Every structure is written in C-alpha cells, then in structure tokens.
Amino acid sequence: MAGSGTVHLRVGDALLRAEHxxxxxxxxxxxxxxxxxxxxxxxxxxxxxxxxxGESGCGKTTAGRALMQLPAxxxxxxxxxxxxxxxxxxxxxxxxxxxxQMIFQDPISSLNPRRRIRDxxxxxxxxxxxxxxxxxxxxxxxVLDAVGIDPVDGARRPHEFSGGQCQRISIARAVVTExxxxxCDEPVSALDVSVQAQILxxxxxxxxxxxxxLVFIAHDLAVVKNVSDRVLVMYLGKICEVGSPDELYERxxxxxxxxxxxxxxxxxxxxxxxSEKVLGxxxxxxxxxxxxxxxxxxxxxxxxxxxxxxxxxxxxxxDHYVACHFPLEAGEQLDxxxxxxxxxxxxxxxxxxxxx
Amino acid sequence: xxxxxxADADYDGALLEVRDLTTYFESERGLVRxxxxxxxxxxxxxxxxxxxxxxSGKTVLARSIMNLLPRHxxxxxxxVRFEGEEILSLSPAKMRRxxxxxxSMIFQDPMTSLNPxxxxxxxxxxxxxxxxxxxxxxxxxxxxxxxxxxxxPEPHQRMAEYPHQLSGGMRQRICIAVALACGPKLxxxxxxxxxxxxxxxxxxxxxxxxxxxxxxMAMVLVTHDLGVVAGRxxxxxxxxxxxxxxxxxxxxxxxDMKMPYSEALLASIPKIDEHSHTxxxxxxxxxxxxxxxxAGCKFAPRCRYVQERCxxxxxxxxxxxxxxxxxxxxxxxxxxxxKEALERNQRENRIPQxxxxxxxxx
Numbered sequence: 001m002a003g004s005g006t007v008h009l010r011v012g013d014a015l016l017r018a019e020h021x022x023x024x025x026x027x028x029x030x031x032x033x034x035x036x037x038x039x040x041x042x043x044x045x046x047x048x049x050x051x052x053x054g055e056s057g058c059g060k061t062t063a064g065r066a067l068m069q070l071p072a073x074x075x076x077x078x079x080x081x082x083x084x085x086x087x088x089x090x091x092x093x094x095x096x097x098x099x100x101q102m103i104f105q106d107p108i109s110s111l112n113p114r115r116r117i118r119d120x121x122x123x124x125x126x127x128x129x130x131x132x133x134x135x136x137x138x139x140x141x142x143v144l145d146a147v148g149i150d151p152v153d154g155a156r157r158p159h160e161f162s163g164g165q166c167q168r169i170s171i172a173r174a175v176v177t178e179x180x181x182x183x184c185d186e187p188v189s190a191l192d193v194s195v196q197a198q199i200l201x202x203x204x205x206x207x208x209x210x211x212x213x214l215v216f217i218a219h220d221l222a223v224v225k226n227v228s229d230r231v232l233v234m235y236l237g238k239i240c241e242v243g244s245p246d247e248l249y250e251r252x253x254x255x256x257x258x259x260x261x262x263x264x265x266x267x268x269x270x271x272x273x274x275s276e277k278v279l280g281x282x283x284x285x286x287x288x289x290x291x292x293x294x295x296x297x298x299x300x301x302x303x304x305x306x307x308x309x310x311x312x313x314x315x316x317x318x319d320h321y322v323a324c325h326f327p328l329e330a331g332e333q334l335d336x337x338x339x340x341x342x343x344x345x346x347x348x349x350x351x352x353x354x355x356x
Numbered sequence: 357x358x359x360x361x362x363a364d365a366d367y368d369g370a371l372l373e374v375r376d377l378t379t380y381f382e383s384e385r386g387l388v389r390x391x392x393x394x395x396x397x398x399x400x401x402x403x404x405x406x407x408x409x410x411x412s413g414k415t416v417l418a419r420s421i422m423n424l425l426p427r428h429x430x431x432x433x434x435x436v437r438f439e440g441e442e443i444l445s446l447s448p449a450k451m452r453r454x455x456x457x458x459x460s461m462i463f464q465d466p467m468t469s470l471n472p473x474x475x476x477x478x479x480x481x482x483x484x485x486x487x488x489x490x491x492x493x494x495x496x497x498x499x500x501x502x503x504x505x506x507x508x509p510e511p512h513q514r515m516a517e518y519p520h521q522l523s524g525g526m527r528q529r530i531c532i533a534v535a536l537a538c539g540p541k542l543x544x545x546x547x548x549x550x551x552x553x554x555x556x557x558x559x560x561x562x563x564x565x566x567x568x569x570x571x572x573m574a575m576v577l578v579t580h581d582l583g584v585v586a587g588r589x590x591x592x593x594x595x596x597x598x599x600x601x602x603x604x605x606x607x608x609x610x611x612d613m614k615m616p617y618s619e620a621l622l623a624s625i626p627k628i629d630e631h632s633h634t635x636x637x638x639x640x641x642x643x644x645x646x647x648x649x650x651a652g653c654k655f656a657p658r659c660r661y662v663q664e665r666c667x668x669x670x671x672x673x674x675x676x677x678x679x680x681x682x683x684x685x686x687x688x689x690x691x692x693x694x695k696e697a698l699e700r701n702q703r704e705n706r707i708p709q710x711x712x713x714x715x716x717x718x
Contacts, residue, residue, distance in 0.1 A: 197624035197636035226626040245632040263558040265583035273587040278558040
C-alpha cells in the first residue's frame, strides 16, 4: 500500500487518534468499491478544534463518521481517550456514545418534527438515566439557555423555529450529555451568512463553557479558518495538507489547497473574479480514483512522477505537512485553466489504480 | 413568433422597470408583507445583485416580477414594466410569451428543479420547441450546442441521460442551459450557487457571467452573500423586511456604505485574512415578523445605531452623495449623526433589544 503516512501525527496524548483509516463501500454486487477514505491518519488534542476541509465527495463526512464508528472503518484504528473504539462492539461501544456527539448539516431535518424541542434535547439524559427528573429538567433548561433558546419555548416543535434556531437546538442536544468530543458536519453551510456568524460564535462559547473538543467539517475555508486550531485538507479520500490555519492559509503548499483558497468569493468589488484562478473539472469517481496522486487529473503541476508514485505526507515547514511531490514555492502562482502533463497520462499497466 | 420577439427591438428605455411593487400573502395570522413597495430599474446587459437574509423577501421579489407566484392568496400591486409593457396583471396564458423566451430563472436547488423522469435533452428542447418554430432535429442540435457552451463534457451522450446521473454542479449547468435555451433578455438567478461547493460555485458564476456578456443579457442575481455579488454585479439592492434599504452601484456600496444593515451583513462574513478564532460580528436576533412589522425602521430592533427616532418613525428612502445611491436610515454609517448615535449607544451601554434575547420564536 502506498501509504499516506503518519508523520503529521503529534507526540503526546491525543484525545482522539485515528491511524490508517480506510472506509470502502461495495457497489452493488459488481465487486467494485467506492474508496471513500483511503488510509487517513489524524490526531485531535484535547480542547482543540480540528478542521476537515474539502469539496463534496472528498470523504470528509465519511471520515468524520468513521471516527464515530458510524459505520466502523474497514481497517485502521480509532483510539478515543485511551479506549480503542474500533475494538468495541455492541453494548461496550454504545457506552461510549454519550461522550462523542454529532451536529448535522441540515438543522431542520435532523430534528424530529413531531416532538417538542425540550424532549428532543432531554432524550439523551433519559436514555442514560443521568440524574433524577428535576435534575434533568434543570439541565435541559441550562443548555437551552446556554445556546440562546428561551427554555419557556421548550414546548414548541421544530417547525416553529428558524434554521439558525434549529441549529442552536441541535447544539443543545449535543452538549446535554456532557460529551468530550463533538463532530460538527457542515453545521453552518445551510445557513445565511448573518446566522452563520452567530452559530460559529456560539460554538466557540460552548467549547469554552463545556470544555469541548470539536471536529469541524466544512467546505468553506474561511469558515474553517475562523474556528480551527489545526486544519486537514482532504481530496478523494486522501490527505493533501495538514497544519495550523494561519500557516496553511498564508502559505499553501498543496496545489489543491491553493485552488480552494482561490475559489473563495471576496467581498470587495476591487477584486475581480478571475476564471484563470478557478480550479476546473470535478472530483473524479471514487470507484476508480486516478493512480498515483489522486489530485493529478486536475492539477496544473502534474508530472509523470505523479502518475506512478503516490505522494506520502511529509514535513514541509515546522508543523506544516503536505502530501505532494511538487509543493508550491513561496509566492508561486498557479494557472488552473491548464493541467500538467501528468494529468491525462494513463496509469502504468501494473499500477494499483485504487492506491491501496 | 419571431416577429413578436423583435417587435419592440427599437424600444430604448430600461429593460425592466419596477415601481412600488407590493406582494402580500394571505395567511391565518394576517397579511404577510413579503415585498412592500419595491422600485428598481435594470438596463439591458447589466447585472443587479439583490442581497438580504432569508425572509427578507428577495426570492419573492424575483418571483413576483416574473409573475411566478400562485394565483390565489396573493395580493400584488404596483407596476412591472418589461420593455415598456406592463406585465403585472397578465394572465398565465399571456405570460407564456415572456417565460423562457424573454425572461427566465435559475433556481437555487439544482437537485429538485429538473424533472427526474425526463431526459436532459428533452428538458432543454421543450422550451425551444414551444417558443421557436424549429424542427425537432434543429432543436436537438441547438440543445447539444447549448450543453457544449455550458461546458458539459460529451453533450451528445448527456442528452439521453437523466438528471440523477449527473453531479450537483453538472445539474446546475443543465439548469443554466434550460434557462438560456430561448435566448432570454433577462435572467433571474435565485441563489444559483448556494447548494454548491466553493470551487463549483466559482465555475458556475464564471459560466453565467460569460454567457451573459456573450448574449448581452441582463441578470438579477439573488444571494445572501455579499462576497458573491461584489465582483459580479453592476448595482446592488439590499433588502430587509420586504423593502429596499439601500441601493447603490457596487463600488459605491462597498466604499461608502450608509445603511447599518448592509454594514452588519458585510461584517458577518468570515474573512480569509483574519487570524483564526477572530470573533465574528453578528446581527443579533432575527428578521421581523412580516405580519406586524415594527412601526419605525424595520431594522431598529437589531441595529447598533438605534435611537428613539428609529423606533417611532420609519425613515424614507433618501439619496446619497454618489449618483444612484439611495438608503433608508436616520443615522447613516460614516456620517457625523451616525457616529454620534453609535457613540451614544456605546457610552450608555445600550444594546439592541433583540441582542438581550437572541432567540425568541415569533
């Protein structure tokens, strides 16, 4: 297996450490597989916000869910707070659930429309039998108040709230069992910019108030930068680049990161959108990903080496890791309207197209 | 038909003129004033950006201009002139002459705006056959050329495929092809890229801009993101609670923003060059109830500049310094009275009433 490497993992005790995660889904009975996540390793320190970025179909949601064992990865290990989740099954895995929670993209469809929001938030406490009845009521009041929902409105149902308020309720539901880690899967991409800012600030407040660690999955790099302590850029199930947000955004080393940065609309009429700077094409099928570097089919710098060898994650600058044979020099401009010579070359005959 | 299309080619006024357009929905709770006295003008080939939060009435405005709202339970008044012709009260049968051929719309969600059980080719040729007197073969050729021009790879093959076989970005390109099929003079794009990734968003917006300049087509770009319209619109209209609260040429709006709401919208966008964990400026509370909107300025309960006068008296729309700049505010941003109002609020620690209770469902 052309490994994606683990050099970017930090020494010391991580709250969550995932090594060599592989998630594959069968395609009907054809024997083919969707290579959703292929050998991704990551570590999340306690109290940090870990940003996971990429386009639709890059495997970021699947990776996030694999951390939760929803579903469990095909291979690889996930260790959470000293417990190896991948070795657990059934009841022992269920016992870990209150400590790991999730917030979903669409706030309205992720709340049961027929239940009162109080009951939705309270359900986790009821299931785990945490505290007596009055303690549970007090806890629900407290978290509703913390997320900015008046507990008096607890008897209302989700349709009576706006999208932003529903996302607040989802956050209340996630924090009520006092988890250590919350995986936020595109929590703001269905919201307006003004509401998005409220929810991002709220997540920061919740993090401080309840001592949370967050995994923040999103496709908007500006949003991820705002909340994250460490950012991992993914493409087609592989790691592209890992680092601290300030460093990574200041000096992207992977052409894909540079492409994502160039695509962000700038709220300044002086900056004309420039189609030369926009990455062309779409994410290829994860059933037959390109050989070698998976990004090569859209990369302006692709060379023959990118067809045959898969780049491993390596140190690029202090605490900045990249998986690319030809990382960007400082100040280098890319012309995304063209692709490199390695982009359209065929895989070598004995090449393992899946990269596994 | 073609004679009809070019009949008013020598009309040299504005392409679209909307005067005091109101659109009210009848509901159990009363009249919902979704669009309340909006006036705007759009010249040929220009791009108008309409910006606002969810519930500000921007989508209803676009649909009301195009006469795409339900017949029942909707009250519309005012005037909508397309090439000088009043179209506000036309029946659907008469509107058919305009839909597709003169004005068309790209919707927000490419997943649901295509017919899932109709081949892509048919969805495009349907409008062509309806409006242009051409043979089936010619319509097919036209559709294939259109697919090529919206950069769909292998257009011939795609004609026989169904929408579910394509990705979201590809489907939005098909929607663009459908909208452009009969060469409309005016294109409404209602949040065309909100459901798409940033990279695909940039591709799709570039594509629309290119088609627009090639066809000398006017466009109304509806979005909640000021970043999307900044480099692409000639003029921007900011809407709040069904009203236009600020209108200006794009460069004027960004350099000399007068309305506190526009300022707050811009400030809430996370900036890529700010350090991580920068606290974002937010707009507290939520847009007002449109059945019983507040008496004074509709934005007053959420405004940093709010004074007594704002709560009691609604500001009229008034002109700014630059030509074409209008806004609706008693204490505009960047003026001595605005500065004074903000300082007074900060000194007296007055915060908008909505900020205290960020979420009270209406």
